[in-house]
Amino acid sequence: MTAIIETQHLTHIYGAGMPDATVALEDVSFSVEAGDFVGIIGSTGSGKSTLISHFNGLLKPTSGKILVDGEDIWADPSQIRKFRFLVGMVMQYPEYQLFEETVYKDIAFGPKNMGLSEQEIDRRVHRAAEFCGLPADYLNRSPFELSGGQKRRVAIAGVLAMEPRILVLDEPAAGLDPEGRDTILSQIRQYHKDTGTTVLLVSHSMEDIARYANRVLVMDQRRVAMYDDVEKVFARAPELLELGLSVPQVTKIFLKLREMGLDIPTDVYTTPYAVKTVLKALEAKKEAAGC
Amino acid sequence: MLRDITIGQHFPGNSVVHRMDPRMKLLVTVLYIVVLFAASNPLGLALSIGLLALLYVAAKIPLKLITKSLKPIMPVVLFTAILNLFFITGQGQPLFHWWFFKIYAEGVRYAVLMAVRVLALIAGTSLLTYTTSPIVLTDAIERVLNPLAKLHLPVHELAMMMTIALRFIPTLIEETDKIMNAQKARGAQLDSGTLKQRIQALVPVLIPLFISAFRRADELAMAMECRCYRGGEGRTRLKVLHCGARDWLCLAVCLAAFAVVLSTRWIWQGIAL
Numbered sequence: 001m002t003a004i005i006e007t008q009h010l011t012h013i014y015g016a017g018m019p020d021a022t023v024a025l026e027d028v029s030f031s032v033e034a035g036d037f038v039g040i041i042g043s044t045g046s047g048k049s050t051l052i053s054h055f056n057g058l059l060k061p062t063s064g065k066i067l068v069d070g071e072d073i074w075a076d077p078s079q080i081r082k083f084r085f086l087v088g089m090v091m092q093y094p095e096y097q098l099f100e101e102t103v104y105k106d107i108a109f110g111p112k113n114m115g116l117s118e119q120e121i122d123r124r125v126h127r128a129a130e131f132c133g134l135p136a137d138y139l140n141r142s143p144f145e146l147s148g149g150q151k152r153r154v155a156i157a158g159v160l161a162m163e164p165r166i167l168v169l170d171e172p173a174a175g176l177d178p179e180g181r182d183t184i185l186s187q188i189r190q191y192h193k194d195t196g197t198t199v200l201l202v203s204h205s206m207e208d209i210a211r212y213a214n215r216v217l218v219m220d221q222r223r224v225a226m227y228d229d230v231e232k233v234f235a236r237a238p239e240l241l242e243l244g245l246s247v248p249q250v251t252k253i254f255l256k257l258r259e260m261g262l263d264i265p266t267d268v269y270t271t272p273y274a275v276k277t278v279l280k281a282l283e284a285k286k287e288a289a290g291c
Numbered sequence: 292m293l294r295d296i297t298i299g300q301h302f303p304g305n306s307v308v309h310r311m312d313p314r315m316k317l318l319v320t321v322l323y324i325v326v327l328f329a330a331s332n333p334l335g336l337a338l339s340i341g342l343l344a345l346l347y348v349a350a351k352i353p354l355k356l357i358t359k360s361l362k363p364i365m366p367v368v369l370f371t372a373i374l375n376l377f378f379i380t381g382q383g384q385p386l387f388h389w390w391f392f393k394i395y396a397e398g399v400r401y402a403v404l405m406a407v408r409v410l411a412l413i414a415g416t417s418l419l420t421y422t423t424s425p426i427v428l429t430d431a432i433e434r435v436l437n438p439l440a441k442l443h444l445p446v447h448e449l450a451m452m453m454t455i456a457l458r459f460i461p462t463l464i465e466e467t468d469k470i471m472n473a474q475k476a477r478g479a480q481l482d483s484g485t486l487k488q489r490i491q492a493l494v495p496v497l498i499p500l501f502i503s504a505f506r507r508a509d510e511l512a513m514a515m516e517c518r519c520y521r522g523g524e525g526r527t528r529l530k531v532l533h534c535g536a537r538d539w540l541c542l543a544v545c546l547a548a549f550a551v552v553l554s555t556r557w558i559w560q561g562i563a564l
Binding site (some may be wrong): 053056058081084085088089092095096098099110113114144161 | 363474475477478479480498500502503
């Protein structure tokens, strides 16, 4: 596997050289393998949004480098758009960026900017709409008459239609009801599985991260605090709690049970695995009682 | 880029200038502008800038802020100065002559005076907004204009509109930033291309911005109604403005200073002769 995104000593200072300069990122170095689903967590102000804005060149690092697909994205600033198409970015509350008369036109905005042929644009719009669960008859409606959840799907489809190799999402489920949340996130996972797109997902929900990601990046105080496989990160629950973060509820219960003296693993972070572990523990107890 | 605008910003503090009654400050600012235009001779300008500098020191506003607030209007000032430089014709020989460009001594003098006057104007009015929070300021404006309410002028409504407008400037700037980033992420080219292309590229930014402004207005109206807002009639205030002895003293000092500056009108003529 090769690294598709790599940051080298990335530092970002807002208003550098001014009296009110604030450091937003400090010496961040990590790499994402192609095909990974990375969850990014961190308390507010830890630098998550600043970090992801660097991946497609919306922000320029004060010092350090970002390599996307092995290329330094700021090697030639005039070529930055190439990387914007390579790294699709879904911002927070993306439904506020809709502007076209019809859903179709709005989804087509990205591909059109890429200079694709009419046919290719049409194919991509339909494909993206389908991925996001938008019925075909929605395409001719105005995006402004849709509900909040549907608007958000249109906005996400607008990014997917560029068919980026890397998809970055900043809290795509914020403010949605539980069902809308599950639908959007599982559609993203399905897209990840079907296309092999690398996904980076910022979220405040440990449950969502546990369910969808295979790697977790923990940001704290403008630096990377942890970056590891999901079970290894959630096994360090006390440290996470100290950073003002949390672990999935299942993990919390299991940590409590372990504290109470039960012999169970600490790397439990999803419900199905938890059920399996509990059954195993019960069986072991039964056997012990049977002896 | 958008974040650098400091005109209209407020910097809280507890200095004499900050604590002065906002109505007095408003009055002093208006008088300052009048004096700047009435006494536009080098001596008068120098004195009024000196006075302004004293007030800035008293308000404890750092020098960096002043330069920052003057920066965005520099192009306008330079432009008017250059126009003045070439278009003022005076008596005597031009200092410089090339093709149809002629520069006279009067032109140079007038261009410099004009530029300095505009800069002093901006710096002076900035001091008012730096040291007075927008809410207090509009409150003062409402009080000053209150007599006009007898003529059925909607003074309270105007003041409320101003308060709301001022309050939403930073919010809308932030919103614009966000939308621009979102559209850039979809490959929009906002800072390159021909003029026509650039104007067209603004559509994806302006439409969402308008929609969000309307949405915010709607939400704000709802929130105000929920708190039983029904216009200015019979409305009492949480903070009632008081003019104390100190405020009258400040006003007297400022008036005296302005009188001195104004007197340079005649003194300068004497010197120039």
